[in-house]
Amino acid sequence: MTTSTSDVLTAKYESLDATLGTLWGAGPEIGHLAAIIGLVAAIVLSVLGHVGAATRRRSWVENSGSFAVLQLITLVVAFVLLVHAFLKDDYSVVYVVSNSNALLPWYYKVSAVWGAHEGSFLLWTLIMAGWTFAVAMIGRRLPYQIYGRVLGTLGLLNTGFLLFLLQTSNPFLRLVPNVPTVGADLNPLLQDFGLIVHPPLLYAGYVGFSVAFAFGVAGLISGRLDATWARWTRPWTNVAWAFLTVGITLGSWWAYYELGWGGWWFWDPVENASFMPWLAGTALIHSLAVTEKRSAFRSWTVLLTILTFSLCLLGAFIVRSGVLTSVHAFAVDPERGVFLLVLLGVTVGGSLALYAIRVPAIRGRIAYMGLSRELFLLINNALFVVAVAVVLVGTLYPLAYEAVTGGDKISVGPPYFNRLFVPLMGLLAVFLALVPVARWKRTPIRLFRQVCWLLLASMLVGAVFFVVAIMSDRVLNIGSIVGVVIAVTLALWLLLSHSVDFIQRKGARPLGYLGMLLAHIGFAVGAVGVATTSVFSHETEVRLSPGDTVELNARQYHFVSVTTVNGPNYIAQRAKFDVGGISLYPEKRNYLARDSVMTEAGIEPGFFQDLYIALGEPLPDGSWGVRIQEKVLVRWVWCGGLLVCFGGLLAVMDGRYRRLALRRDGLATAVKAA
Amino acid sequence: MKRAVFFAPFIGFIALVAILYAGFHLNDPSHLPSALVGQRFPGFELPELTSGKVLGHQTLLGEIRLVNVWATWCPTCLHEHTTLMDIRRATGLSIVGINYRDDGEKARRWLSLYGDPYDFTIVDANGDLGVELGVYGAPETFIVDADGIIRFRHVGDVNDGNWNREFLPILDSLTDG
Numbered sequence: 001m002t003t004s005t006s007d008v009l010t011a012k013y014e015s016l017d018a019t020l021g022t023l024w025g026a027g028p029e030i031g032h033l034a035a036i037i038g039l040v041a042a043i044v045l046s047v048l049g050h051v052g053a054a055t056r057r058r059s060w061v062e063n064s065g066s067f068a069v070l071q072l073i074t075l076v077v078a079f080v081l082l083v084h085a086f087l088k089d090d091y092s093v094v095y096v097v098s099n100s101n102a103l104l105p106w107y108y109k110v111s112a113v114w115g116a117h118e119g120s121f122l123l124w125t126l127i128m129a130g131w132t133f134a135v136a137m138i139g140r141r142l143p144y145q146i147y148g149r150v151l152g153t154l155g156l157l158n159t160g161f162l163l164f165l166l167q168t169s170n171p172f173l174r175l176v177p178n179v180p181t182v183g184a185d186l187n188p189l190l191q192d193f194g195l196i197v198h199p200p201l202l203y204a205g206y207v208g209f210s211v212a213f214a215f216g217v218a219g220l221i222s223g224r225l226d227a228t229w230a231r232w233t234r235p236w237t238n239v240a241w242a243f244l245t246v247g248i249t250l251g252s253w254w255a256y257y258e259l260g261w262g263g264w265w266f267w268d269p270v271e272n273a274s275f276m277p278w279l280a281g282t283a284l285i286h287s288l289a290v291t292e293k294r295s296a297f298r299s300w301t302v303l304l305t306i307l308t309f310s311l312c313l314l315g316a317f318i319v320r321s322g323v324l325t326s327v328h329a330f331a332v333d334p335e336r337g338v339f340l341l342v343l344l345g346v347t348v349g350g351s352l353a354l355y356a357i358r359v360p361a362i363r364g365r366i367a368y369m370g371l372s373r374e375l376f377l378l379i380n381n382a383l384f385v386v387a388v389a390v391v392l393v394g395t396l397y398p399l400a401y402e403a404v405t406g407g408d409k410i411s412v413g414p415p416y417f418n419r420l421f422v423p424l425m426g427l428l429a430v431f432l433a434l435v436p437v438a439r440w441k442r443t444p445i446r447l448f449r450q451v452c453w454l455l456l457a458s459m460l461v462g463a464v465f466f467v468v469a470i471m472s473d474r475v476l477n478i479g480s481i482v483g484v485v486i487a488v489t490l491a492l493w494l495l496l497s498h499s500v501d502f503i504q505r506k507g508a509r510p511l512g513y514l515g516m517l518l519a520h521i522g523f524a525v526g527a528v529g530v531a532t533t534s535v536f537s538h539e540t541e542v543r544l545s546p547g548d549t550v551e552l553n554a555r556q557y558h559f560v561s562v563t564t565v566n567g568p569n570y571i572a573q574r575a576k577f578d579v580g581g582i583s584l585y586p587e588k589r590n591y592l593a594r595d596s597v598m599t600e601a602g603i604e605p606g607f608f609q610d611l612y613i614a615l616g617e618p619l620p621d622g623s624w625g626v627r628i629q630e631k632v633l634v635r636w637v638w639c640g641g642l643l644v645c646f647g648g649l650l651a652v653m654d655g656r657y658r659r660l661a662l663r664r665d666g667l668a669t670a671v672k673a674a
Numbered sequence: 675m676k677r678a679v680f681f682a683p684f685i686g687f688i689a690l691v692a693i694l695y696a697g698f699h700l701n702d703p704s705h706l707p708s709a710l711v712g713q714r715f716p717g718f719e720l721p722e723l724t725s726g727k728v729l730g731h732q733t734l735l736g737e738i739r740l741v742n743v744w745a746t747w748c749p750t751c752l753h754e755h756t757t758l759m760d761i762r763r764a765t766g767l768s769i770v771g772i773n774y775r776d777d778g779e780k781a782r783r784w785l786s787l788y789g790d791p792y793d794f795t796i797v798d799a800n801g802d803l804g805v806e807l808g809v810y811g812a813p814e815t816f817i818v819d820a821d822g823i824i825r826f827r828h829v830g831d832v833n834d835g836n837w838n839r840e841f842l843p844i845l846d847s848l849t850d851g
Binding site: 299306345348352353355356401402405408409410412413414539 | 677680681683684687688691745747748749750751753774775779783801810811812813828829830831833836
């Protein structure tokens with residue numbers, strides 16, 4: 001019975017497919033057309049929004065929302081048609097044939113859509129349209145001049161992105177008449193769950209900051225940068241920031257298990273490209289808090305909206321222009337790079353010019369005293385901006401060097417970043433621990449007394465930890481232990497001061513407050529993970545044959561066997577290791593279409609430590625190079641990232657934003673009625 | 675006056691763009707004369723990578739040498755490694771490594787995996803010698819003559835192009851003189 005039902009369904013699907021056959025066949029052309037209509041919608045949106053707001057044509061602005069809808073619909077159509085081309089193995093499409101293969105499992109065919117440049121940029125414009133749609137729907141209550149300018153700015157941005165897509169990166173181009181029969185396959189590194197979810201989340205974050213940027217531009221033009229403006233901007237910024245946080249965390253996790261080195265952060269330019277907007281965005285969400293609650297930092301906050309989004313665009317330029325593979329390659333085929341550079345220059349230069357002209361009229365002066373919450377948030381901002389500068393210099397210097405010397409390469413590696421970045425984060429932790437006691441305007445000194453006791457308690461625990469670490473028979477350098485002890489002490493202090501504040505707090509504990517606690521504690525958890533895993537982890541690289549046993553940190557690793565396993569599109573050598581009752585299966589995979597070899601690590605995850613085995617090269621005598629690692633507290637790094645993300649989301653859900661919006665609405669109707 | 679402050683970000687951005695643009699048309703900074711050229715190689719007392727023996731400045735004397743700053747965290751160094759192996763094989767020139775701010779275990783593994791072009795490798799784990807040499811990234815390569823005087827400094831990777839264009843003429847002049 002069931003089989004006949006499914007037969008009927010299959011038959012129905014096939015007949016539907018046949019009916020639509022001609023239409024499906026023209027899928028890429030329709031997709032291309034849809035993207036062009038999307039571009040037109042974006043242009044109309046920009047005109048209706050900006051001109052409508054400037055010339056006080058309320059109806060123009062009110063109707064601009066429908067073009068946000070049209071833009072989203074057309075780009076969804078374009079995207080779905082590209083997905084369909086991948087699922088149907090339409091190798092007449094250049095982008096499909098270079099990034100897919102008939103043997104690829106269906107879910108990787110779908111994620112292959114954003115596995116390379118053209119498709120991932122289509123996804124970028126789609127997400128941009130999604131954010132624009134969300135603003136158009138949720139922002140209806142905004143004053144129409146603000147609404148129009150925000151939508152108009154978003155429309156202008158997507159106009160630029162869509163022009164870039166259609167001009168330099170069209171994923172719908174055909175390869176006719178000689179259609180290849182075999183696809184080149186998706187880069188095996190990207191055939192993984194991590195890649196299915198990582199780019200969409202990251203893009204949601206990147207593009208999400210365009211909303212904060214659009215609010216900044218709208219605020220500058222309309223001359224409105226007050227507490228209300230900050231209250232409109234805050235939830236959008238928090239959501240984008242939370243997306244970026246989880247995107248970066250997932251990227252780090254993916255690098256850890258997929259690259260086979262057991263590292264979780266490499267300070268490479270692609271990582272930095274997403275980290276810089278995150279750092280600036282973190283400064284922004286804190287600065288927005290001051291602007292909302294105290295109307296202070298106005299000009300600074302709006303500058304941060306510009307800076308954050310500029311760093312998003314810079315990240316897109318670094319990753320998407322080809323400048324990373326080689327500056328030389330970039331110079332040979334500069335079309336994409338130059339287009340992105342112009343886009344970057346116009347957006348950043350234009351918005352900074354607008355800032356310079358408009359901000360003197362808008363900023364306000366609010367007094368606050370030393371040791372106030374304002375001061376703490378100012379320090380937070382300063383630290384994050386310095387951190388951005390550190391990462392920016394370390395990322396751009398090698399690129400600039402290569403460009404200037406005409407091809408000489410240089411690496412600025414972890415030593416540079418760690419030496420500058422780690423002390424900054426240590427300093428940040430000190431101020432974070434003091435956050436719960438700080439009050440707006442002025443903090444009474446007595447409030448600091450309790451937090452000093454908590455510091456003393458944490459230092460006591462830190463001292464005990466130090467003695468235990470020294471006494472344990474491990475050969476470690478004192479400097480690294482001191483580093484971990486400092487990190488643990490500060491993290492504990494932060495945890496204590498936040499917990500005590502939670503318990504002692506009188507009255508309501510709104511979601512915004514809980515989100516702040518959670519995000520700060522996430523920072524502490526992550527910091528402990530980072531410090532501990534980089535100092536206390538064990539690692540060995542040995543040559544082993546099946547049957548051999550090796551000891552690492554008093555644990556026996558028994559190499560049982562190697563077997564050949566057939567995957568859907570690869571052949572793997574799968575090893576079996578027994579470690580104290582559990583088995584790990586690291587693999588060496590040969591992906592057939594590209595003939596490329598990938599390492600699949602065998603990992604036994606744990607709250608306190610991961611056991612991590614990666615196969616190296618097989619040697620002629622039947623033995624294998626094997627890298628075995630015990631990563632202490634490595635999961636804490638990502639747990640911290642997720643807590644930070646949840647904290648951000650919790651703050652967005654704070655009902656106060658909606659209540660305030662409603663109250664203002666009530667006020668407006670009351671005024672109208674009167 | 676006050677208003678001018680708000681133009682600072684815009685002006686800063688324009689300046690950045692101008693510097694970057696000009697940078698593409700300026701000379702190679704790796705050609706800029708280094709303050710170190712003509713100076714004695716800075717003194718040091720640091721362990722050797724494989725033997726652990728403490729080496730001093732005098733170990734560099736007696737022969738023209740390339741001194742190459744490298745590390746395992748530096749992808750460019752891996753790229754450069756093949757070139758160094760080729761140079762060593764083709765010319766027999768003495769190459770000394772400075773393993774800069776790195777992990778000794780990883781560095782030894784690297785040399786056994788990719789080959790060892792170095793006569794010996796000085797371990798500069800804390801980067802002190804690197805500071806003396808003004809190292810701000812890796813790789814960097816110095817030509818040091820038989821008297822321990824730095825004759826040439828190159829920032830960035832050694833490749834076929836700059837080897838023939840820059841290194842060889844200086845090495846030739848040193849051997850002729």
